[in-house]
Amino acid sequence: MYKRQFADKSWFSDTNAQVLADVSNGEVQGSGVAVSEARWDILAASMGYSTFTEGEYTEDAHTILGNMVGVAANPPEPAGTVEVTETTVSPGSNAEVTLQTDVSNVTGYEATIEFDPEKLQVEDVSGEDMADPVVEIDNENGVLFLTQAQAQGADAPEMASIEFEVVDMDTGEEADVSLMGEESAVYDPTGSAYLTNWDNGHVTVLDGQLGDVNADGEITAGDAVIVQRHIAGLPTEVPDDQIEMLGDVNQDGQITSADVTYILQIVAGIEEPPEMNAADAQSSVTAPSVESTATPSAPAL
Structure with a gap:
């Protein structure tokens, strides 16, 4: 990045982004350049660009920094949307939502879903167009993690069905079922994550x-x-x-x-x-309508 041995260097650490370059002066000090797969942005330290290296900063460094700006400013179009459906249930009934996507050729996924544990508790998770997922259920803190992979791609799959017990909700009340886009991904046949939008769902008790x-x-x-x-x-x-x-x-x-x-x-x-007879009541699913965020695969600099 620069020609001189002595320089005012900076670096960062403890990132979950993909590190592409380290800062070193014979010994690695920390990370210098990283790409965040979850946010389509670039993390970069000063890498010695200071008064100590005025005039010594290399052309390669300028090129790298220019590429960073170009990548961060021009994310590709999303391949589609991953969503949790909404559902309305009668008082006393369990609620079922679906994790699904309109992305084509999906070979795997991982998803972190958050919910209010005072209102909802996960009772069961099962596969739909893909096999039953591997799951980790934390009903105490309101977090569900699920993942699955397969050799053949599936087009617009309903990946999993999630059944919640509705534990403490009044009629007309809603409980969010939120997809954590920065901790979730759907994958193509090469094992790379698609850039997608993420839509949340919710459970509503019928009023x-x-x-x-x-x-x-x-x-x-x-x-x-x-x-x-x-x-x-x-x-x-x-x-x-x-x-x-x-x-x-x-x-x-x-x-x-x-x-x-x-x-x-x-x-x-x-x-x-x-x-209303809770034992006989039926639940129903409608389209989601919550704001989304994008999660891409890592770009090359």
């Missing part, structure tokens, strides 16, 4: 009354219409998962004409609105 399908606070014939259209496969302005949870008034696990009749009987005053 609603069976029969009040549109959740407007009243059970009316309009709710029966929504269920009828859902059965017929016609579009409604109410999400399907909400219809399937609030429209299953007799709680038999199906949306049928019997539920329509039950709703109309409630409207007519013949029947009372039923209480």
Whole structure:
């Protein structure tokens, strides 16, 4: 980096970035250049560029520093998104979310997921389009680590399903299930990490009354219409998962004409609105909507 033996050097240590060059004066003092795979940025010490080396700084050093700026300022486009799905459950039910990606040719992954241990506890983790992952569950601190690898690439795989026990959440309450992008990665067939976005999910406990399908606070014939259209496969302005949870008034696990009749009987005053039966209630999954961060493979300088 510079020509003189005596110089004002600096260095860094204790980094989880990929170290590309050390600072040395016959003996390694510390790290001089590193690339962070988790943040697509460059770590660099002064490497002797000071008043002691004025005029002695090499052209190679200028080139290296220029390359650093170019790499840090121009990250590649992400290959896709890795996400934890959102789920809505009825009171007393377990919650299931999926770790999935739209990236093609995925041969492996590792993911660190954080959650609130006062609200959620991991009960089970299983593979979906890939084999059951190797997992480390820390329910005390609310951290789940899971990883898996295979020889053949999978396109847009659902990598794993995670079942949570909902331990202490009120109706309408949410609990985040957060992917830690800096500690997670999906891999291509060469063993390199893809640059990806990361989307978090959450678990929501349903706040609603069976029969009040549109959740407007009243059970009316309009709710029966929504269920009828859902059965017929016609579009409604109410999400399907909400219809399937609030429209299953007799709680038999199906949306049928019997539920329509039950709703109309409630409207007519013949029947009372039923209480939610946690044992029979179903959970549902929707698309995630949390801000993401990027995690790349290491660039070459």
